[in-house]
Amino acid sequence: MPVVMDAERISRALTRISHEILEHNRGLSDLALVGVRSRGVPIAQRLAGDIKNITGEDVAVGALDITLYRDDLMGASVGVAPMVRKTEIPFSIDGRTIVLVDDVLYTGRTTRAAMDALTDFGRPKSIQLVVLVDRGHRELPIKADYVGKNVPTSRQESVQVKLRELDGVDEVLLQGKG
Amino acid sequence: MDVAPIAPAAPPLTALRHKHLLGIADLSAEEIVLVLDTAEAMKEVGQRTIKKVPTLRGRTVINLFFEPSTRTRTSFEIAEKRLSADTLNVAIASSSVVKGETLVDTAMNLEAMSPSMIVLRHASSGACHLLARICKAAIVNAGDGMHEHPTQALLDAFTIRERKGRIAGLKIAIVGDLLHSRVLRSNVLLLTKLGADVWVCAPSTLIPPGMKQMGVRVTTRVEEAVKDADVIMMLRIQLERMQGAYFPSQREYFATFGMTEARVRLAKPDVIIMHPGPINRGVEIASEVADGKASVILDQVANGVAVRMAVLYLLAGGTEHEAAS
Numbered sequence: 001m002p003v004v005m006d007a008e009r010i011s012r013a014l015t016r017i018s019h020e021i022l023e024h025n026r027g028l029s030d031l032a033l034v035g036v037r038s039r040g041v042p043i044a045q046r047l048a049g050d051i052k053n054i055t056g057e058d059v060a061v062g063a064l065d066i067t068l069y070r071d072d073l074m075g076a077s078v079g080v081a082p083m084v085r086k087t088e089i090p091f092s093i094d095g096r097t098i099v100l101v102d103d104v105l106y107t108g109r110t111t112r113a114a115m116d117a118l119t120d121f122g123r124p125k126s127i128q129l130v131v132l133v134d135r136g137h138r139e140l141p142i143k144a145d146y147v148g149k150n151v152p153t154s155r156q157e158s159v160q161v162k163l164r165e166l167d168g169v170d171e172v173l174l175q176g177k178g
Numbered sequence: 179m180d181v182a183p184i185a186p187a188a189p190p191l192t193a194l195r196h197k198h199l200l201g202i203a204d205l206s207a208e209e210i211v212l213v214l215d216t217a218e219a220m221k222e223v224g225q226r227t228i229k230k231v232p233t234l235r236g237r238t239v240i241n242l243f244f245e246p247s248t249r250t251r252t253s254f255e256i257a258e259k260r261l262s263a264d265t266l267n268v269a270i271a272s273s274s275v276v277k278g279e280t281l282v283d284t285a286m287n288l289e290a291m292s293p294s295m296i297v298l299r300h301a302s303s304g305a306c307h308l309l310a311r312i313c314k315a316a317i318v319n320a321g322d323g324m325h326e327h328p329t330q331a332l333l334d335a336f337t338i339r340e341r342k343g344r345i346a347g348l349k350i351a352i353v354g355d356l357l358h359s360r361v362l363r364s365n366v367l368l369l370t371k372l373g374a375d376v377w378v379c380a381p382s383t384l385i386p387p388g389m390k391q392m393g394v395r396v397t398t399r400v401e402e403a404v405k406d407a408d409v410i411m412m413l414r415i416q417l418e419r420m421q422g423a424y425f426p427s428q429r430e431y432f433a434t435f436g437m438t439e440a441r442v443r444l445a446k447p448d449v450i451i452m453h454p455g456p457i458n459r460g461v462e463i464a465s466e467v468a469d470g471k472a473s474v475i476l477d478q479v480a481n482g483v484a485v486r487m488a489v490l491y492l493l494a495g496g497t498e499h500e501a502a503s
Contacts (some may be wrong), residue, residue, distance in 0.1 A: 065219060067219075068219075068223070068231035068232070068233040068261075068491075069231065069232060069233075082192060082495075083192045083212075083215070083216070084216050084219040084220070084488075084491065085219050086218060086219045086222045087219070087222055087223075088222075116232070117231075120226065120228045120230070120231070121226065121227070121228075122227075
């Protein structure tokens, strides 16, 4: 099973993205990170840690569960409803720049659901998107602002992101070549 | 020597096994915990400025209530609206039932309009099971006769877990009209499945047969029931069902079984007082206790919406069995 990113690569990519976020937004004012559950949340926390190392300042971090906003949930034959978990955004998002953080960008449907969910919490000034891996095959007009690594894939393959906070190890795997 | 590979943990349960929610009797401990965990996420939705998510858009839920109800019907309706379902209420007084239509005919006609779910409250035990056999819609039991009231037990468990962090090992005293209570039945089934030490207490005329076989301890001395209790759950004296002479007077009942501050002091200092409502002040519970700081009666009502959202969501998502096929 090919490893497309190891721990060091993931760490370097996140540090680079932290610099890019700061450069693009000219600093931290009104910035907040919101991780999409599950694996977007630890990635958002790591970015906040990197940003603190660079600037010495704290940046707010929230967690968004998008299950209740999924467009495939209540369709005819998708099977069981996934587990719903808590959304925790302990700050106002009104007028803020929200940096959404997810592990993999694929069809774009999760990002669409995340934006719908976010706008139920208020009216952010803008929403930007960070993904650790962009594997292509978009089904919606969505593009990431910050990408850890572009990984060309076929639809038969799957990309698995493992993070030490949840999986005990940092790596990105490409599985099941079709 | 070969080391046996560690068996991977079974994936956590994410769906209920049955299409309907007819009673706690059909649920495993694991399924109960799934509902409670899901309800925690739903509670967060109720704390937002915009208390609505699009999850059940395009689904129709019919609330079919053959008995009076404020709390349960309102709670279901709010839960349905927060999940964006289209809801409609059929109340007995304005329905064809007054023209003599049977439950089955009413249900078949509603069914012809393709609702996703029917929430049913009925005075006859087993009415929900009957509808579950003839309807394609998922049936949610909102109280059937003296049988079960599963969402009430689930919201009670949610409230206990929220306050105490657990249910297993807690001493839970249930005091009141045990005989006529579907809330009692559902609660005993649920709390024993999750490992609580359940005591029930009532005058001997109001204790139904077979309580001991349900795994609870039975007493007619309220002091014994509440001693060192973590939770005191009061049940309403169902005055409308008291045509039989179950006890001499409401006053005497209160003197012998009423939950007073003095009796509450026998329980643990951090005891919580619960009541499914509506409460009869001065009959089963003193006003100072109902309104006191140990009372979680209004938390129960608030949590009811989150728990019912969880049930509707889990039933709408289909069963594990359907997913496999």
